[in-house]
Amino acid sequence: MQIELSLFSILDILTASTALMLGLLFFTIKSENRKANIFLGLFLWSIAIQLINGIVFEYYEEEDIETTFYILDPILFILLFLFFYLNTTINQSINKWYYLLFIPGIIQNILINSSVLREIEERFEDFILLFYFFEILLLIYVFKILKNHKKRISNFYSELEFKSLSWLKSILIAILLFHLILIVEGITGVEEAENELWEGIFQISAISLLFFTVYWIGYNGFSQPELFKQYLFQREDIDPKLETKEEDSSNELQEKFNKIQTIISEEKLYTDSKLNLRTLSIALDIKEKELSKMINQCTESNFYQFINNFRVLEFKRLLQSPKAKQLSILGLSQEAGFSSKSTFYSTFKNAEGMTPKQYELSLKKSE
Incomplete structure (x- = not known):
């Protein structure tokens, strides 16, 4: 043949x-x-x-x-x-x-x-x-x-x-x-x-x-x-226990959320590029629905945006650290928890109103 x-x-x-x-x-x-x-x-x-x-x-x-x-x-x-x-x-x-x-x-x-x-x-x-x-x-x-x-x-x-x-x-x-x-x-x-x-x-x-x-x-x-x-997605089944639970007062909710933010920041949980709501809720010992609800109410954003804000702050900190001399901008973004170049650039520009490179140049001019 x-x-x-x-x-x-x-x-x-x-x-x-x-x-x-x-x-x-x-x-x-x-x-x-x-x-x-x-x-x-x-x-x-x-x-x-x-x-x-x-x-x-x-x-x-x-x-x-x-x-x-x-x-x-x-x-x-x-x-x-x-x-x-x-x-x-x-x-x-x-x-x-x-x-x-x-x-x-x-x-x-x-x-x-x-x-x-x-x-x-x-x-x-x-x-x-x-x-x-x-x-x-x-x-x-x-x-x-x-x-x-x-x-x-x-x-x-x-x-x-x-x-x-x-x-x-x-x-x-x-x-x-x-x-x-x-x-x-x-x-x-x-x-x-x-x-x-x-x-x-x-x-x-x-x-x-x-x-x-x-x-x-x-x-x-x-x-x-x-x-x-990985088994990536979970169903959005409503937890009946959570739905019948009495609403926390705004002050109690904010106080609880502030503690969560402190843990995330101090332990740098956001630097894990594979972090999702499930793994974060396990790390914080909080139900997923409860954690998501707190993020929505206290930040008026979703989980994805909430975590990326931490990563932007971490990148800005790294940019002024000794690591900035060892790593490229992309390398620093990966250190901060971003795994995608496009996501990093779009998130940073939305948060700061400029590209990472422009931000780096502004830092050098202010020195």
Whole structure:
């Protein structure tokens, strides 16, 4: 078997092989987020199988071999595995009816591997387009879940949770565009019209999106492995004991909050870049809901903003310490607890009205 290696074939092989290896990694990695990682591994393997099918079909076309046989066509499973991964990783309950969403893909594979397909091939292609539109609606639903979850945890999440939401959104956008390309290609009939230019544009666009998806997951997996190993998100279930608890007076609340701020400042808990509401509440021996409520009422900000204010102050202190001669501005920000350059710069500018570099120059001028 010999396949002529075009640019498309090379990209297919690179993406498929990487997806297979990454999928195997997520299947075998031991972590508290293992259940979600299994769905992510299945998502990657679905992409790999889809690309392998394309490579095999290309060979069949070159050799003029007529076949409609697939071992598995996972095109209608790709998004579903990502959907299950999203729900699991943000700790949303998976409703039983979600599993019914696999039925269209199962029906598709039964038809593809049966002789019936040859008789209804044209109708079947229209049938698949309807499924693609259905998946677009599912993607919109997924974006809604993500948006609602981000809004719901705005007072709770740390920078790590924020990064997890950001890379998930990037993957979802890539998969959305991939499905849109398939729909447009099917509606316009580019392949049947044998328009090589447009067929090439659609093909390179689709494979580029899959290439980005796989390598973006791989990049985050190796550069920020904690995104996949830790159980990041918690449900926002209301603690009935806390809700029935009598409200502290404003003076008592402020006094208690001042003590908390003192502990955070003296022990420099904010310098832990992985700090979130859960780990801080454990360190302070306070319930998460109670701590979040105090932060909201006493600072009129959320947990993320509250902790970053400590980090800005710490960076300003470090900038005037001997460490300033040993470390760069980015190095000092990491010492203060920031793990992202973009987050550090945006937070600092919002707090001080200038960039860290401008602040450093202002200090030198005042000396």
